[in-house]
Amino acid sequence: xxxxxxxxxxxxxxxxxxxxxxxxxxxxxxxxxxxxxxxxxxxxxxxxxxxxxxxxxxxxxxxxxxxxxxxxxxxxxxxxxxxxxxxxxxxxxxxxxxxxxxxxxxxxxxxxxxxxxxxxxxxxxxxxxxxxxxxxxxxxxxxxxxxxxxxxxxxxxxxxxxxxxxxxxxxxxxxxxxxxxxxxxxxxxxxxxxxxxxxxxxxxxxxxxxxxxxxxxxxxxxxxxxxxxxxxxxxxxxxxxxxxxxxxxxxxxxxxxxxxxxxxxxxxxxxxxxxxxxxxxxxxxxxxxxxxxxxxxxxxxxxxxxxxxxxxxxxxxxxxxxxxxxxxxxxxxxxxxxxxxxxxxxxxxxxxx
DNA sequence: AAACCGGGGAC
DNA sequence: GTCCCAGGTTT
Numbered sequence: 392x393x394x395x396x397x398x399x400x401x402x403x404x405x406x407x408x409x410x411x412x413x414x415x416x417x418x419x420x421x422x423x424x425x426x427x428x429x430x431x432x433x434x435x436x437x438x439x440x441x442x443x444x445x446x447x448x449x450x451x452x453x454x455x456x457x458x459x460x461x462x463x464x465x466x467x468x469x470x471x472x473x474x475x476x477x478x479x480x481x482x483x484x485x486x487x488x489x490x491x492x493x494x495x496x497x498x499x500x501x502x503x504x505x506x507x508x509x510x511x512x513x514x515x516x517x518x519x520x521x522x523x524x525x526x527x528x529x530x531x532x533x534x535x536x537x538x539x540x541x542x543x544x545x546x547x548x549x550x551x552x553x554x555x556x557x558x559x560x561x562x563x564x565x566x567x568x569x570x571x572x573x574x575x576x577x578x579x580x581x582x583x584x585x586x587x588x589x590x591x592x593x594x595x596x597x598x599x600x601x602x603x604x605x606x607x608x609x610x611x612x613x614x615x616x617x618x619x620x621x622x623x624x625x626x627x628x629x630x631x632x633x634x635x636x637x638x639x640x641x642x643x644x645x646x647x648x649x650x651x652x653x654x655x656x657x658x659x660x661x662x663x664x665x666x667x668x669x670x671x672x673x674x675x676x677x678x679x680x681x682x683x684x685x686x687x688x689x690x691x692x693x694x695x696x697x698x699x700x701x702x703x704x705x706x707x708x709x710x711x712x713x714x715x716x717x718x719x720x721x722x723x724x725x726x727x728x729x730x731x732x733x734x735x736x737x738x739x740x741x742x743x744x
Numbered sequence: 745a746a747a748c749c750g751g752g753g754a755c
Numbered sequence: 756g757t758c759c760c761a762g763g764t765t766t
Contacts, residue, residue: 412761424761425761425762426761426762427761428760428761428762429760429761429762429763430749430750430751430759430760430761430762430763431750431751431752431760431761431762432752432753432759432760432761433760433761434752434753435751435752435753435760436760436761467750467751467752468750468751469749469750469751469752470749470750470751470762470763471749471750472749472763472764473749473762473763476763476764503763503764504762504763504764505763506762506763506764507762507763508761508762508763509761509762509763512761524761526760526761526762527759527760527761527762528760528761529761545745546745546746547745570761573761574761576761577760577761582754582758582759582760583754583755583758583759584755610758610759613757613758614746614747640748640765641748641749642748642749642750643749643750644749686750686751687750687751688749688750688751689748689749689750689751689759690747690748690749690750691748691749691750725750725751726750726751727751
């Protein structure tokens with residue numbers, strides 16, 4: 392153990408947060424927390440962790456569930472492939488590993504949705520394996536400690552930091568050390584205005600010595616967001632609504648949405664009316680528009696218009712699912728629809744054209 | 745190596 | 756508005 396690792400671990404034991412997944416040694420729950428927390432803040436993820444633990448206390452409960460229920464509980468967390476992979480991995484452990492959670496990095500990383508970081512985290516935290524755990528926090532802490540000013544987005548730079556961390560790993564104590572560094576990044580060595588006054592290892596920090604905390608880590612600009620225009624026809628008959636499951640290789644895979652018309656602009660009322668007559672010919676209808684909402688994803692900018700279309704009798708559209716009003720909340724769907732459908736409906740279209 | 749996969753909150 | 760968050764998979 393070096394002075395550096397001793398100081399960081401000591402700081403963690405005195406200042407670390409009391410998070411629910413730190414109170415268990417169950418590898419299933421540690422894995423669950425790691426997947427939920429991928430690219431997710433603690434404030435957002437912890438209620439999902441509690442919800443999953445309550446509904447699926449053990450890995451067999453998760454494996455036996457329907458994917459749709461897993462997606463339902465995941466609703467609103469984003470990156471929905473995490474939920475589908477989580478479920479698939481649970482089934483894999485039950486079917487291929489006799490229900491016993493793998494206890495080695497080399498096996499854990501074979502689970503769907505588990506990459507280098509998560510495999511290291513689970514093997515380190517649950518089984519005390521000496522693995523380097525490198526997440527966003529660790530990259531930031533060590534780029535500053537070592538004064539690495541290269542673009543943190545480049546794999547080459549990440550590999551360099553990764554190698555530094557591995558060479559400084561306190562063997563036997565790394566499970567403790569890894570958590571300590573991550574917590575230091577979350578509470579002290581923050582992206583903007585790091586709290587160097589209260590940092591236990593500021594005397595080791597190259598960025599602080601050269602007063603470059605604000606410029607390290609350096610990150611190149613991200614690409615501009617693609618704009619998309621989504622016009623939705625929400626067909627309603629009585630107290631039932633028509634939804635469709637989204638397919639592969641796009642946002643929101645596996646989630647449900649109303650009938651979609653994606654175009655290069657938001658449709659006018661007349662264009663919506665014409666579209667309804669094409670999609671549901673010979674059905675009298677009335678239409679109400681919800682306010683158009685802008686929805687920002689990390690790499691896309693969505694303009695979402697929903698029109699409530701009430702028809703007499705069900706239009707015949709392939710692969711649709713009619714959902715009763717009382718089941719709407721449990722339907723796995725992008726969070727934007729919960730928001731829009733809670734809004735007050737606006738203009739009315741003429742009944743017939 | 746780069747693109748793609750969400751949603752929320754801090755600034 | 757910009758950035759980032761207990762990253763992973765696909766191309």
